[in-house]
Amino acid sequence: MTWGVAGLAVWFGARCALEGIDLEVPEGQITAVVGGDGAGKSTLLRVMAGLVPPSRGAVRLPDRRQLGYLPTRAGGFGDLTVEENLEFVASAARLHRSTPRVDELLQRTGLASFRRRLARDLSGGMRQKLGVSLALLPSPRLLVLDEPTTGIDPVSRSDLWRLIAAAAAQGTAVLASSAYLDEAERAAWVLVLHEGRTLVAGPPAEVTGTLPGAVVEVDAPADPARAWRRGSRWREWRPEGDPAAVAPGLEDVVIVASLAAGAEGAG
Amino acid sequence: MSLLEARSLTRRFGSFTAVDGVDLTVDGGEIVGVLGANGAGKTTLMRMILGLLRPSSGTVLLFGRPPSRGTRRSIGYVPQGMGLYRDLTAAENLAFAAAAFGVPAGPPPPGTETGLVGRMPLGPQRRLAFAVARQHHPRLLVLDEPTSGVAPLTRVRLWDQIREQAAAGAAILVTTHYMDEARQADRLVLLAGGRVVGEGREQDIVGEATAVVVHTGDWSGAFAALEAAGLAASLAGREVRLPGAGPDEVRRTLAAAGVAADITSAPATLEEAMVLAGAGAGPGAAAVGGVPGAR
Numbered sequence: 254m255t256w257g258v259a260g261l262a263v264w265f266g267a268r269c270a271l272e273g274i275d276l277e278v279p280e281g282q283i284t285a286v287v288g289g290d291g292a293g294k295s296t297l298l299r300v301m302a303g304l305v306p307p308s309r310g311a312v313r314l315p316d317r318r319q320l321g322y323l324p325t326r327a328g329g330f331g332d333l334t335v336e337e338n339l340e341f342v343a344s345a346a347r348l349h350r351s352t353p354r355v356d357e358l359l360q361r362t363g364l365a366s367f368r369r370r371l372a373r374d375l376s377g378g379m380r381q382k383l384g385v386s387l388a389l390l391p392s393p394r395l396l397v398l399d400e401p402t403t404g405i406d407p408v409s410r411s412d413l414w415r416l417i418a419a420a421a422a423q424g425t426a427v428l429a430s431s432a433y434l435d436e437a438e439r440a441a442w443v444l445v446l447h448e449g450r451t452l453v454a455g456p457p458a459e460v461t462g463t464l465p466g467a468v469v470e471v472d473a474p475a476d477p478a479r480a481w482r483r484g485s486r487w488r489e490w491r492p493e494g495d496p497a498a499v500a501p502g503l504e505d506v507v508i509v510a511s512l513a514a515g516a517e518g519a520g
Numbered sequence: 521m522s523l524l525e526a527r528s529l530t531r532r533f534g535s536f537t538a539v540d541g542v543d544l545t546v547d548g549g550e551i552v553g554v555l556g557a558n559g560a561g562k563t564t565l566m567r568m569i570l571g572l573l574r575p576s577s578g579t580v581l582l583f584g585r586p587p588s589r590g591t592r593r594s595i596g597y598v599p600q601g602m603g604l605y606r607d608l609t610a611a612e613n614l615a616f617a618a619a620a621f622g623v624p625a626g627p628p629p630p631g632t633e634t635g636l637v638g639r640m641p642l643g644p645q646r647r648l649a650f651a652v653a654r655q656h657h658p659r660l661l662v663l664d665e666p667t668s669g670v671a672p673l674t675r676v677r678l679w680d681q682i683r684e685q686a687a688a689g690a691a692i693l694v695t696t697h698y699m700d701e702a703r704q705a706d707r708l709v710l711l712a713g714g715r716v717v718g719e720g721r722e723q724d725i726v727g728e729a730t731a732v733v734v735h736t737g738d739w740s741g742a743f744a745a746l747e748a749a750g751l752a753a754s755l756a757g758r759e760v761r762l763p764g765a766g767p768d769e770v771r772r773t774l775a776a777a778g779v780a781a782d783i784t785s786a787p788a789t790l791e792e793a794m795v796l797a798g799a800g801a802g803p804g805a806a807a808v809g810g811v812p813g814a815r
Contacts, residue, residue: 281740283755289671290642376558403669406697407791408557408798411754418755419747422740432669435699435791439755447671458757481676482683485706504672504700511673 254315255279256301256395256426261310263296263449270296271449274310277442280394280426283417285440287431287507292446294430295325295399301428302397314395318346321393325400328380329387331373335364338372338387346391358386362416378409385413389420396420398429402436414439434503445507452510457503465513467491467498468505481508522581523548523660523691524569529578531564538564540714541578546691548659551682553705554695555725555790557798561714562695569693570597570662583659593621596658596690600665602649606638610648613637614655621656643674650681654690661685661692667701679704699790708790712797722790729788729796732770734760736781745777746770754792763792 261274271293278284278301288294299305302322303314314320329338339355348354359365362382367375372383385401398417402410418439421427429440437443438457445453453460471487474480480489488499490509501509524546531539539561546552556562567573568580571587582591597603604613610632611625618625629651631644640648646667653661666682667675682704686692696702703722710718710725718725734753736742742760746753751773753760762770767783774781788796 289674290669292671378558404697406558406560406798407555407794410697411752411791411795414754415747415752418743418753421755422743422747424740433698433700434672438757441757456757481673482679482704484704485683507672508676511671 254394254426256313256315256428258297258300258307258313259311261297261300261312262308263293263300263305264308269449271300271446274444274446274449274451276444276454278395278426278428281421281424282441283421283427283429283439285429285431285437285443286446287434287437287443288446288452289432291448293449294446296449297446298322298397298399298428298430301395315393318391319394321388321391321396323384323388323396323398323401325403328375328384329372332371334369334371335359335375335383336368338383339390342387342390348391352390354390354392358389361419362386362412376409378405378412381405381409381413382416385416389416389425393425395426395428398427400430400432403432410436434507438503443503445510447511447514452514453507461501461503461506464501464506464509466493466509467495468501468509469495469497470499479512522546523583524693525581525584526565526569527579527581529565529568529580530576531568531573532576538714539568539575542711542714542716544709544716546660546693548689548691549686550707551686551692551694551705553702553708554693554711555697555702555708555794556711557794559713560711560798562711564714565711566662566664566693566695570595593656594659596653596656596661598649598653598661598663598666600668602645604637604645604649604652607636609634609636610640610644613648613652617652618655623656626651626655643670646670646674646678647681650678654685659690661690663692663694665696665698665701666694668698672700675700702790710794710797717797718793723787726788726790726793729764729793730785731761731763731788731792732765732767733784733786734762734770734774734781735784736760736774736779738779738781741777741779742774742781745779746773748777749773761786761792763788764796 255277257277259275261271263271286294286297343352381401388396402413417427443457469489469491471489474487474489480487490512522545526544529539529542554562568575580587585591610628614625629647632648667678702708708725709716734742739758739760743753751762751765753762767785771783
């Protein structure tokens with residue numbers, strides 16, 4: 254089963270938050286939404302969590318009970334313990350109180366050693382693991398995670414992505430957002446948003462083939478408006494192509510698409 | 521000349537050693553990135569460099585002198601939360617910081633000319649935070665995740681500005697959790713367990729660290745089998761990667777589970793190298809590559 258949106262537009266009053274968005278979120282894989290502040294990531298995820306109705310377009314979602322959602326910087330109730338948070342969500346989802354899933358998630362995340370700690374006293378990484386665990390507890394068919402790894406250190410981030418990948422491996426459709434492109438490379442499909450519109454979409458390893466023209470690496474750019482620094486050297490977009498082209502990465506493709514869309518200076 | 525020079529820098533909190541014999545230099549014109557997991561000692565190291573925390577042993581020299589109010593005048597600092605007054609305008613933020621340093625206030629950067637800072641998108645806020653930090657012409661800039669949360673094009677434009685400061689002779693020290701930022705530095709320093717465990721360019725930090733890559737039509741079957749066997753697998757598109765694992769063990773595990781797969785070995789990514797270093801943190805932890813320990 255594939256969840257998703259087609260021809261989606263969302264307006265808040267006179268402000269257009271999303272326009273012309275198509276996205277399929279198949280079960281058994283991770284789909285990533287990437288963009289900067291104000292790109293529309295959270296709005297799209299809230300549509301996919303059934304919390305924001307589309308102004309136009311179609312939305313396919315599972316039944317609410319089969320949908321897990323983790324908002325940005327959530328992570329359970331701060332004044333409940335880890336165990337109480339899991340029990341609360343289990344009872345709200347009408348799971349059996351002593352479901353083996355609670356223990357499985359506690360073991361998997363390393364939260365087992367913090368069962369009786371208040372959620373607000375957990376480290377940032379542990380708190381996010383609790384948040385993802387709470388969203389995973391009812392075994393949702395669709396799991397929507399808004400920036401699950403923002404502000405989390407690389408070791409905890411790697412653990413979180415293992416947890417998320419394990420859910421996908423068991424057949425869950427996972428939709429996760431991030432402000433960082435290096436995170437998108439974990440996903441089978443990435444949608445890059447800019448100001449509510451699609452900038453780049455496709456499998457991360459394949460979208461690099463969609464770059465118009467070429468990217469070269471130079472010491473001094475011919476046109477600074479089409480150039481950006483990578484370490485001490487420059488990369489420059491040559492729309493007409495260039496025999497000295499380097500193999501572009503996902504970041505290069507997104508920067509070129511931003512330049513082509515005249516997206517300078519925003520977000 | 522090294523504008524920042526830390527030698528055998530150590531800080532203990534009770535019986536816990538947060539920073540353990542760290543050597544770190546940043547020259548004028550150089551951008552150095554400090555990487556590490558939570559608890560690796562980044563924050564404690566930064567606080568000692570900024571003069572907010574005294575070392576238990578070792579020395580910090582800023583512009584050849586110990587940290588003081590005098591050296592503080594030559595440091596620009598952008599904390600993770602940017603340190604802006606959200607209820608003031610950009611011009612008021614610039615004027616306030618300029619008055620504290622006794623310099624004339626600079627002009628608001630493009631996109632921040634009107635309105636309160638708290639109402640601005642993140643990109644302009646970050647441009648303003650950087651403008652505030654550099655208007656007193658610091659010789660050392662300390663930046664904590666300076667481009668977090670912004671769009672890729674906004675990020676590279678911010679890096680253009682950081683590079684301009686380096687080109688003008690400033691020493692720049694950046695801490696980050698993100699590889700998109702780490703790649704912009706001239707030199708990286710990887711901390712784990714309070715020690716420097718890798719140093720140099722990306723390829724030096726990765727060093728000999730490798731990952732086993734599983735190419736298979738059944739990634740979910742492969743992932744489940746490897747995780748069930750206690751191997752730490754990660755997903756990269758439709759491939760499964762196992763940093764630091766042995767190819768034979770992976771091959772045996774998948775064969776036993778009846779999952780058909782091609783298994784190759786590839787250099788670890790920078791992030792994988794960090795995870796391997798973090799996992800091995802603590803006394804006697806092995807270096808992941810580059811120049812282990814001290815130079």
